[in-house]
Amino acid sequence: MIDSIMQRLGVGADQYRDGDIRVTTPIDGRELGRVRSASRDEVDQAIADAQTAFAAWRRVPAPRRGELVRLFGEQLRRHKADLGALVTWECGKILQEGLGEVQEMIDICDLAVGQSRQLFGLTIASERPGHHMRESWHPLGPVGLVTAFNFPVAPWAWNAALALVCGDSLLWKPSEKTPLTALACQALLERAMAEFGDEAPAHLSQVILGEREAGEQLVNDPRVPLISATGSTRMGRQVGPAVAARFGRSILELGGNNAMILTPSADLDMAVRAILFSAVGTAGQRCTSLRRLVVHRSIKDEVVERLKQAYAGVTIGDPLEGHLIGPLIDRQAFDAMQSVLTQAREQGARVFGGQRQLAEHYPDGYYVAPAIVEVAEQNDLVRHETFAPILYVLGYDELDEAIALNNDVPQGLSSCIFTTDVREAETFVSAVGSDCGIANVNIGPSGAEIGGAFGGEKETGGGRESGSDVWKTYMRRQTNTVNYSRELPLAQGIKFD
Ligand code: UN1
Numbered sequence: 001m002i003d004s005i006m007q008r009l010g011v012g013a014d015q016y017r018d019g020d021i022r023v024t025t026p027i028d029g030r031e032l033g034r035v036r037s038a039s040r041d042e043v044d045q046a047i048a049d050a051q052t053a054f055a056a057w058r059r060v061p062a063p064r065r066g067e068l069v070r071l072f073g074e075q076l077r078r079h080k081a082d083l084g085a086l087v088t089w090e091c092g093k094i095l096q097e098g099l100g101e102v103q104e105m106i107d108i109c110d111l112a113v114g115q116s117r118q119l120f121g122l123t124i125a126s127e128r129p130g131h132h133m134r135e136s137w138h139p140l141g142p143v144g145l146v147t148a149f150n151f152p153v154a155p156w157a158w159n160a161a162l163a164l165v166c167g168d169s170l171l172w173k174p175s176e177k178t179p180l181t182a183l184a185c186q187a188l189l190e191r192a193m194a195e196f197g198d199e200a201p202a203h204l205s206q207v208i209l210g211e212r213e214a215g216e217q218l219v220n221d222p223r224v225p226l227i228s229a230t231g232s233t234r235m236g237r238q239v240g241p242a243v244a245a246r247f248g249r250s251i252l253e254l255g256g257n258n259a260m261i262l263t264p265s266a267d268l269d270m271a272v273r274a275i276l277f278s279a280v281g282t283a284g285q286r287c288t289s290l291r292r293l294v295v296h297r298s299i300k301d302e303v304v305e306r307l308k309q310a311y312a313g314v315t316i317g318d319p320l321e322g323h324l325i326g327p328l329i330d331r332q333a334f335d336a337m338q339s340v341l342t343q344a345r346e347q348g349a350r351v352f353g354g355q356r357q358l359a360e361h362y363p364d365g366y367y368v369a370p371a372i373v374e375v376a377e378q379n380d381l382v383r384h385e386t387f388a389p390i391l392y393v394l395g396y397d398e399l400d401e402a403i404a405l406n407n408d409v410p411q412g413l414s415s416c417i418f419t420t421d422v423r424e425a426e427t428f429v430s431a432v433g434s435d436c437g438i439a440n441v442n443i444g445p446s447g448a449e450i451g452g453a454f455g456g457e458k459e460t461g462g463g464r465e466s467g468s469d470v471w472k473t474y475m476r477r478q479t480n481t482v483n484y485s486r487e488l489p490l491a492q493g494i495k496f497d
Contacts, residue, residue: 009188042208049202070109146230150287260417341390
């Protein structure tokens with residue numbers, strides 16, 4: 001099955017049949033392939049090659065660079081079904097979401113193609129006669145991309161599509177849990193490059209397979225001016241300072257602990273559907289997954305009851321076969337979830353669900369019933385991100401209290417309010433409302449579109465990816481002052497003779 005998919009995507013069996021990294025599917029723990037870690041010297045050479053590629057690529061006019069991304073988008077359209085299925089095989093998210101991830105890639109390619117004709121700078125009024133001032137945006141250099149297992153392809157594409165139109169070369173270190181999808185994306189990009197012709201230099205995009213050391217090497221190398229890393233806050237705590245220590249730039253997309261405030265005026269039918277998708281979707285393994293429900297005390301019992309009913313109706317099973325919940329990524333994820341649920345019980349929380357499912361059928365697949373955990377207060381357990389389908393429920397009386405709870409966690413990625421009261425909605429998205437990078441009204445916290453800037457504050461890392469003016473991060477800004485007069489007036493009126 002995997003072989004025919006890989007073949008259609010253009011990945012030769014030699015690339016995934018042999019090596020030190022064993023790739024398994026979370027569906028049933030079966031081995032999908034083996035890949036080889038790059039050695040230190042190979043990573044070093046890859047960085048040198050990326051520099052050479054950059055030197056050539058930056059000379060290609062930006063709208064032409066956009067043409068390469070357009071061709072890549074065409075490849076993705078053509079191979080959406082296969083790549084989406086491969087995402088499901090490798091990380092276990094349900095097929096609908098695997099396909100959704102590929103759609104996000106297509107969408108960002110479209111955005112980047114348009115952007116390639118709009119890398120605008122400003123013209124600025126000079127205080128001196130006969131002078132022009134302007135801002136130019138130039139390509140930056142090789143971009144190092146570190147991605148996580150839960151979204152094995154889309155975040156790479158958000159960065160890659162923009163970086164390519166901005167004139168940068170790419171070095172991608174995917175999660176060691178999901179290297180096959182990375183090889184597939186690389187193969188599709190190489191097809192687009194072949195169609196595009198010689199203007200696309202060799203090594204414009206490279207995949208570096210390996211464990212943590214390979215990523216560290218990229219992060220520490222001054223020849224890589226920008227590191228964009230998605231993963232845990234623990235990983236970001238190492239990447240951020242390491243890149244800063246060499247004055248590099250980083251985009252960090254780290255943990256989230258996303259809340260929904262559910263008010264008495266909310267449309268509860270909509271809210272329950274939104275909670276279900278955002279808390280249970282991707283088996284709770286999105287950085288934008290809903291983890292905390294802050295619900296008004298007057299409707300709390302009713303909402304919890306409705307959620308329990310909704311949870312009971314969700315089917316759990318093979319993610320390729322139309323169920324709504326697939327497996328967790330691996331045993332460690334399962335153990336971490338169980339340990340958190342045990343602690344919650346010990347602290348007196350009321351826990352619904354959370355048990356392992358289908359263990360006889362899939363001894364090496366970790367399927368779980370999603371859990372609802374009613375807690376009395378927002379303690380350390382709740383404030384910590386557990387990458388599993390656990391939804392904490394907290395009550396509130398006044399909106400201020402709910403907003404304070406929303407904000408009183410170390411992370412600051414996504415958030416939302418369900419209300420039909422315009423005062424409440426506008427307060428939530430105002431300067432004194434949610435402190436997150438994403439704040440939604442009557443929409444869950446996950447499933448962001450690529451048109452906006454994606455990312456969050458505090459321990460989420462502060463990075464932004466995708467739309468809005470994020471392209472600027474992949475370029476270097478240059479301020480130009482041009483004197484077209486025959487005089488040499490100094491700024492600030494200084495006389496120097
Ligand atoms: C992630 O979970 O790492 O907003 C990214 C969303 C997706 C991206 C999530 N567009 O849920």
